[in-house]
Amino acid sequence: MVFRCAVHNMKLLTHNMLTSKCMKGVTVGYPLGIVAKDIKVSETEFNSEFVSRIIPKLDWNALWKAADSIGHSGDLPQQLMEDYENNEEFLKKVHHVLLEVEIINGELVCPESGRKFPISQGIPNMLLNEDEL
Amino acid sequence: MTGFATRKVVRKVKKLTSMLHRESGIECCEEPTKYLFIGNAGLTTGLQRECLVPHFTKYGIVDDVVMIPGKSYCFIVFRDANACAVAFNNLQAKQIVPDYPEVLYLAFARSVPTVENKDWHNGPPGSVVLENFVNETEEEILLHCIDWGTSDSGQHLKHRRVIHYGYEFQYHNNNINKDEPLKDKIPEECSVLFDRLKQMGYITSCPDQLTINQYLPGQGIPPHIDTHSACEGTILSLSLGSSVIMEFKHRDGQSMSLLLPQRSMLIMSGEARYAWSHGITPRKTDIMPCPGGGLSVQNRGVRTSFTFRWTRKDKCICSYHLECDSYNEKESSEQNDAGATELEKLHVHKVYEDIAEHFSETRHKPWPNVLDFVQSFPKGSVLVDVGCGNGKYFGQNKDIYEIGCDSSWNLSSLCKDRGFQVFTCNCLALPLRNDSADACISIAVIHHLANENRRLKAVQEIVRVLRQEGMALIYVWAKNQxxxxxxxxxxxxxxxxxxxxxxxxxxxxxxxxxxxxxxxxxxxxxxxxxxxxxxxxxxxxxxxxxxxxxxxxxxxxxxxxxxxxxxxxxxxxxxxVFEKQELEDLCLREKNVELVKSFYDQGNWCVIIKKK
Incomplete structure (x- = not known):
């Protein structure tokens, strides 16, 4: 069977949910730092309702910092603006950062322990060794 | 009755009476006797004796109702054959008992089987009932010392109200939570009981654990043996407020019914404590022996039982090995964590890595029930698939954000190639924020974990990641296919x-x-x-x-x-592979979980749970 899907790598929306809190000795483990070696920007379909429903689930500060750290925050405001539901221009910016900026290769870094989780071929490897559990 | 209907009745009755003859040698006859055989109502058909009796007493004096364990028929014994005949003529092939859908098929029997004379006053070896152990004043005092409202250990179970002192007794595994002593110790009012038992020589020390159960009429407790390693060899149970029949069962098939009169103390030790399960059948009445002989129906009142235990510090060393968890621990195939990790590494993770491509080729068609679940979430929902494999449940709902994870790199890679978000991790440590997902699915994953603690941990991780009111669907392979x-x-x-x-x-x-x-x-x-x-x-x-x-x-x-x-x-x-109920029980051990649905789907046990 052939799947005709665009291949996607780790998006910042996924990154926004990831943490290293399950590691031994780590309490918060959030947000994970990003060391990006390869970044890909790909266009995906914009849906304003989807984006405005996702926003309340985000850690906005973590999203902005992540985007900024890899040079892709653009003119996304550092603070989440009010009444964003009706601000299509703003939602498009969020859409871009959340869903169009992808990390192909690089690392995620635990803010507490410094442990590095490699991202290769767009897949973060979050597997822990036994002594880290 | 039409001829056809009559013939049907004759045929049915013939079938039932010949079964009776085959099984017990008892013959039925045309001429009335005082023994009325009811061919399709008995202990195994779920018809309660007390529902049946009133429909027959209106035709004459009923001396006895003979119900035989394990049989789907029973007998009404009238004082005289005439009354029996009138009952027969009025009730043959009629549906007379409300809520019992069957019409009853009747016949006159020449005799009734001798049911082993039921001994209501003797339980299994090792059980003793001390009648009138407390007087009415003491009963009042004890019932009033319970504070149902404020104690932190009180809970309403499905079938009864329960409260613990000293330690919590956990009914899901019939074990005592020894790690977390409760702040409420056994109330002072109980010490008179211990003094009395010491004087009588039944005990030498005071128990340190008390469970109080309150049963409304109609409530009961499933048969169980208190886990051997949980508590010592003596268990006490004081019955207040109402009498009840306690059912004892042995694994060899024997069963016994023991009358626990109001204000009596039951002492279980030895075989009764270690080898027999005890329970109370949920019903509103009990058939109890009358002082003058024979049986009568007695309505249950609100019964409050005080169960006292001595928590066990070491392993159990009893000789009832079949029921003994301490003995079976050594024998169990349940792995310790190190063994489990090794087993999973070799016989789960490595295998999936090796067979990933072939495995993925066999995984195309999503299961309808999983599909329904995935498609039920509204726009902007976040779905996490724990153990996503090639992502076969992704892309089915275009309105949601899907993230998959799998321990296999090769399977994750296949999932990514199909255009989905994925990372690798172990399901025992999900690298996701708390309360971040609206929905989780974990299809055919948890059954790969090699001990119960790890399976529980996997459920806990799913629940942790779910937001409040978030839902998860879990599938595991069923032992019963x-x-x-x-x-x-x-x-x-x-x-x-x-x-x-x-x-x-x-x-x-x-x-x-x-x-x-x-x-x-x-x-x-x-x-x-x-x-x-x-x-x-x-x-x-x-x-x-x-x-x-x-x-x-x-x-x-x-x-x-x-x-x-x-x-x-x-x-x-x-x-x-999971037994029936095992997955539900596992999920419900997590306190903030509500069971939404539980079902069987093509060889799998499945639950939908919600985070409270």
Whole structure:
């Protein structure tokens, strides 16, 4: 069977949910730092309702910092603006950062322990060794 | 009655009476006797004696109701044959008992079976009932010392109200939570009981654990044996407020009913404590012996029982090995964490890595119930698939954000290539924020974890990641592959079970490569000396499971056409297959979980749970 899907790598929306809190000795483990070696920007379909429903689930500060750290925050405001539901221009910016900026290769870094989780071929490897559990 | 209907009744009655004759040698006859045989109502048909009796007493004095354990028939014994005949004429083939859908088929019997004279006052060896152990004043005092409202350990169970002192007794595993002593100790009012028992020589020290259960009429407690390692060899139970019949059962099939009168103290020790289960059947009345002989129906009142236990500090050393968890611990196939990690590494993670491509080829068609669940979430929902494999449940709902994770890199890679978000991790440590997902699915994953703690941990991780009110759907393989007399699709693919060519794309497992090898119906114990140190039963594909912890073969077809001569490689995946209810119980051990739905789907036990 052939799947005709665009291949996607780790998006910042996924990154926004990831943490290293399950590691031994780590309490918060959030947000994970990003060391990006390869970044890909790909266009995906914009849906304003989807984006405005996702926003309340985000850690906005973590999203902005992540985007900024890899040079892709653009003119996304550092603070989440009010009444964003009706601000299509703003939602498009969020859409871009959340869903169009992808990390192909690089690392995620635990803010507490410094442990590095490699991202290769767009897949973060979050597997822990036994002594880290 | 029409002729046809009459013939039907005659036929039914004939069938039932000949069964009676076959089983017990008792004959039925045309002429009235005082023994009325009811052919299709008895202890096994769920009809309660007390529901039946009033419909017959209106025709005359009923001396006895003879119900035989394990039988679907019973007898009403009238004082005289005339009354019996009137009852017969009025009730034959009538549906007389409300809520009991069957019409009753009656006949006159020449005699009734002798049911072993039920001894209501003697329980199994090791049980003693001390009648009038407390007086009415003491009963009042004890009932008033319970503070149902404020204690932190009070809970309403499905069938009764319960409160613990000293330590919590956990009914899900009949064990005591010794790690967390409760702040409420056994109330002072109880010490008079212990003094009395000491004087009588039944005990030498005071118990340190008390469970108070309150049963409303109609409530009961399932049969259980208190876990041996949880508490010592004596358990006390004081009955207040109402009498009740306690049912004892032995694994050899014996059963006994013991009357626990109001204000009596039951002492269980030895065999009664270790080898017999005890329970209370949920019903509103009990059939109890009358002082003048015979039986009568007695309404239950609100019964409050005080169960006292002595928590056990060491392992149990009793000789009732079959029921003893301490003894069986050594024998159990349940792995400790180090063993489990090793087993999963070798017989789960490594295998999936090796068979990923072939495995993925067999995973296309999503299961309808999973699909329904995934599609039920509104726009902007976040779905996490724990153990996503190739992501076969992704892309089915275009409105949601899907993230998959799997321990296998190769499967994750296949999932990513299909355009989905994925990362690798172990399901025991989900690298996700708390309360971040609206929905989780975990299909055929948790059964790969090699001990109960790890399976619980996996559920806990899913629940942690869910937001409040978030829902998860979990599928695990069922030990029983036949439910309601239907074979699962897994069994149906057995060469020998096939009636027609089956649709392999909907299969849970790949088609059998060599049916000849699948003939054996037994799970052989296999030592994998060359590859591992685990000695687990080897499951035969597409047969019923005989064991709960097994290795399931996966036959890997040669990748390329050229290699047709190449040998089929067999891999062995570890599975813990689930008993009925086991998955529900596992999930409900997590306190903030609500069970939304529980079902069986093609050889899998499935639950939908919600985070409270």
């Amino acid at each position: 036949e439910y309601n007399n239907k074979k699962s699709s897994y069994l149906k693919q057995n060469w020998h079970n096939r009636k027609s060519k089956c649709n392999k794309t909907n299969a849970h497992e790949p088609p059998v490569v060599n049916a000849e090898e699948e003939k054996s119906q037994t799970e052989k114990y296999s030592k994998f000396s060359e590859s591992s140190s685990f000695s687990l039963p080897l499951h035969t594909n597409r047969t019923q499971f005989l064991h709960k912890d097994v290795l399931v073969p996966w036959k890997l077809k040669p990748q390329s056409q050229k290699l047709q001569t190449a040998e089929v490689r067999t891999f062995y995946r570890y599975y813990h």
